[in-house]
Structure formats: structure tokens, C-alpha cells
Amino acid sequence: MRALQIAATGMAAQQTRVEVISNNLANMSTTGYNARRAEFADLAYQQAQRPGTISGADGTMVPAGVQMGLGVRPTAVTFMPAQGSLSQTGGDLDVAIDGLGYLEVTLPSGASAYTRDGGLKRSAEGQIVTSDGFPLAAGITLPPEARSVSISAAGEVFAYFSDQVEPQNLGQITLAGFVNEKGLEATGSNLFLETPASGAPNVAVPGEQGLGMLRQGYLEDSSVDPVREIAELIKAQRGYELNSKVITAADQMLGATVQVR
Numbered sequence: 001m002r003a004l005q006i007a008a009t010g011m012a013a014q015q016t017r018v019e020v021i022s023n024n025l026a027n028m029s030t031t032g033y034n035a036r037r038a039e040f041a042d043l044a045y046q047q048a049q050r051p052g053t054i055s056g057a058d059g060t061m062v063p064a065g066v067q068m069g070l071g072v073r074p075t076a077v078t079f080m081p082a083q084g085s086l087s088q089t090g091g092d093l094d095v096a097i098d099g100l101g102y103l104e105v106t107l108p109s110g111a112s113a114y115t116r117d118g119g120l121k122r123s124a125e126g127q128i129v130t131s132d133g134f135p136l137a138a139g140i141t142l143p144p145e146a147r148s149v150s151i152s153a154a155g156e157v158f159a160y161f162s163d164q165v166e167p168q169n170l171g172q173i174t175l176a177g178f179v180n181e182k183g184l185e186a187t188g189s190n191l192f193l194e195t196p197a198s199g200a201p202n203v204a205v206p207g208e209q210g211l212g213m214l215r216q217g218y219l220e221d222s223s224v225d226p227v228r229e230i231a232e233l234i235k236a237q238r239g240y241e242l243n244s245k246v247i248t249a250a251d252q253m254l255g256a257t258v259q260v261r
Contacts, residue, residue, distance in 0.1 A: 033223065042072055045070065049066040102178075106136075155173035172205065
């Protein structure tokens, strides 16, 4: 009774789908979060009779054959790169990426990570860091006596002082682009790591080589569509219920077989 195993793979697939949807809904308010999507493929087939098999002495050919599927399997859980809406915050260190690209930060190990979360902060040493304390790869430090900070659309950081008319250029924020964004490895805390599937990062000034521009005083909202996620949740729930009914039906059929005398 292969139906039991096939339906079990279907229930597991729908469970995975619900888990992905729940993660999306949990991150409705996460800055720069892109919705994830579970993708599936059918399992291998048992070829009881292959298409094109000769079925008679006169050369008659079977047009379709008998191919029994063995269920479904997950192939990927990918995120869908999409520009979230920009919300004005007024924060001098809040920057949203309007277009493609990621901010590059340096992890304690010295490795690089990438994020679209532009809710930047100032560390005790004056460095521009993420909410988790990871500094930007540009290594920009704000002087304690600076009265305000300005970040241009091209990523130039300027500090203004009370005793100076002209601002001081503190450094340049760059963006990193990838050939295959979906190949990045999500590690949590809104961070991604480079992988062989994503390709090497293409680092450039904002606005160049197809990368987006920076918008100071804005943050990028999550791209999760709650209405769409709820609709997907209902579909996944119905799919789970249908597969469970198949298991019930298969069990009843096996019970009828056992009771035959």
C-alpha cells in the first residue's frame, strides 16, 4: 500500500510549507526582511511499464506506460528578493537601500556578512555598527564632537561641527551585489553569508554598476504580504487535511483486506 508512504510525504511537505509561512508572518516587522517560499518536486517514479514498450508481436507500442509516483520532496526554501516600502524614521544613522545591494559588515571572526537592515547605530568608540554591534566594512568612526551626520545617496558620510562651516568627509559606504542573491546563506540577525552558489560580491559605490542608492532617515520595511501568507496558509492546511484523509482511506482498505476470509 504505497499510498500510506506517499501521503506521508505530502503531509511532511505541507508541514514544511506551514513552517515557512509562519516564519514569514513572524518577520512582518523585521527591517529589510524578504519573504521565503518553499519549493517542492515529485519523487522518483517506479516504472511498472515504460512508455514505448513493445506490447505485441506485431510491434504495437505502449503509448503512455505505467509510472507510479512515490510522493513529493522539498527542493528549496528560497527568499524572494523584493524592494520593501521605505518608511521615514528621521534617524541620522538610518539608511534604506533603494534598489539592489547589501551593506557589508565585518563579523568578530573577520569574515564579511551582508545585510539590508540599515538601522545603524553608534558604538562606544564612535564606530558605525549594526544593531548587533557589527561594524560596517568601511570602518567609519564618528567624532564625539560632531553635532550631526549626513549620508549622501552615493554613500558619502559627512560630519558637521559647531566651530566649522564646511562638513568633514568621514568615509564612503559601499554596497555589495550578487549574481545570484538567492544563493546567499541566511544566518539570522538579518545577515547573509557568501556561498559558491551566490558568487563573489560585486562591491561598488551606491548608484553604480546597477546597485541602488542610499536614503538617509528611512528604513526598508519587510516585503511580507500578510494577505498572501494567510491565503497560502489556508491552502497548506487543506493540503495537509487531504493527505491525512488518504492515510485514513488506505488504512481502512488495509483493514478490509485483513478481514477477508
